[in-house]
Amino acid sequence: MIDQDRTDLMELQKLDIKIQETKQHIGAFDPLFEEVEEPALILETELGTARTRLQEMKLEERRLELSSEEKETRRKRLDEKLGAVRNLREEAAVSAELEMVKRALQTDEQEALTLLDQLRKIEERGVELEAAYAEATEIVEPKRQELMDQRSEAEEALASLYKERQQFVEKMNSDELKVYDAIRAGGRKVAVAGLTEDGACGHCFSVIPLQLQNQIRHGTELIRCEGCGVILAAVESEVEAGSSHEESGGAVSGVQTPATGEEGDPIDQELVESTGGEDAEVESEESDSDEMSNPVDIGTDKDQDQE
Numbered sequence: 001m002i003d004q005d006r007t008d009l010m011e012l013q014k015l016d017i018k019i020q021e022t023k024q025h026i027g028a029f030d031p032l033f034e035e036v037e038e039p040a041l042i043l044e045t046e047l048g049t050a051r052t053r054l055q056e057m058k059l060e061e062r063r064l065e066l067s068s069e070e071k072e073t074r075r076k077r078l079d080e081k082l083g084a085v086r087n088l089r090e091e092a093a094v095s096a097e098l099e100m101v102k103r104a105l106q107t108d109e110q111e112a113l114t115l116l117d118q119l120r121k122i123e124e125r126g127v128e129l130e131a132a133y134a135e136a137t138e139i140v141e142p143k144r145q146e147l148m149d150q151r152s153e154a155e156e157a158l159a160s161l162y163k164e165r166q167q168f169v170e171k172m173n174s175d176e177l178k179v180y181d182a183i184r185a186g187g188r189k190v191a192v193a194g195l196t197e198d199g200a201c202g203h204c205f206s207v208i209p210l211q212l213q214n215q216i217r218h219g220t221e222l223i224r225c226e227g228c229g230v231i232l233a234a235v236e237s238e239v240e241a242g243s244s245h246e247e248s249g250g251a252v253s254g255v256q257t258p259a260t261g262e263e264g265d266p267i268d269q270e271l272v273e274s275t276g277g278e279d280a281e282v283e284s285e286e287s288d289s290d291e292m293s294n295p296v297d298i299g300t301d302k303d304q305d306q307e
């Protein structure tokens with residue numbers, strides 16, 4: 001029996017990490033969009049302010065025009081009245097009023113000139129801003145489009161990763177999947193880790209008791225690290241890596257060796273084929289034990305062999 005489900009969990013974890021990375025990648029586009037759009041946005045705001053100001057000034061201009069027209073009418077009437085005065089006192093009164101209206105008209109005229117000057121300036125500024133905004137938009141647009149394309153590409157990738165995950169989990173042991181999902185739901189990135197060559201948890205590196213190591217290697221049941229809680233899986237490369245140290249001899253043969261003969265573990269058989277014989281296999285298994293470089297572990301190994 002092989003730890004098929006644990007291998008699946010390792011694969012699922014790779015997929016989930018890819019999903020997480022893709023999500024982060026998608027999220028990272030937001031500040032990029034802001035950065036690209038910012039100059040045009042600033043100009044847009046400025047342009048909006050200039051337009052509002054222009055409108056206010058035009059209203060002011062209109063108000064001033066009406067006020068001047070009214071004063072002009074009054075002036076004409078006073079002019080006529082002045083030609084028809086009956087005495088000096090009346091003349092003095094009309095003249096004084098006329099003088100006042102004329103001064104008011106002059107003030108209006110001055111105000112109108114100032115306003116006109118301001119209007120012209122703000123109109124010019126408006127034209128400048130519009131040109132700058134158009135230019136900025138033109139520069140921004142391709143960059144924005146490029147970002148949009150990249151983001152939708154990432155979104156498509158995410159969608160297909162989700163689909164891949166969906167298809168993948170359908171074939172999996174649902175109980176183990178539940179354990180796995182619960183660990184990850186806690187916000188942890190690593191929910192499954194391989195057993196290291198020297199029999200430690202591949203995540204927190206706590207040494208796993210030998211009995212549990214064997215259970216993990218044979219995949220009969222789901223074992224979690226007592227140190228960090230991750231699900232432990234046997235890693236194929238662990239066995240393969242052992243074959244490169246054939247020269248290291250002696251020591252004890254692993255517990256797996258007899259099991260190989262009895263259960264026909266496919267991984268071990270593969271090793272027999274690749275190294276050309278049972279002797280080589282035994283040696284490689286020995287080197288595994290050697291690699292543990294943990295006298296306590298080897299001791300336990302011996303004890304179990306003797307039992």
Ligand SMILES: [Zn+2]
Binds near residue numbers: 202204206226229
């Ligand atoms: Zn651990």
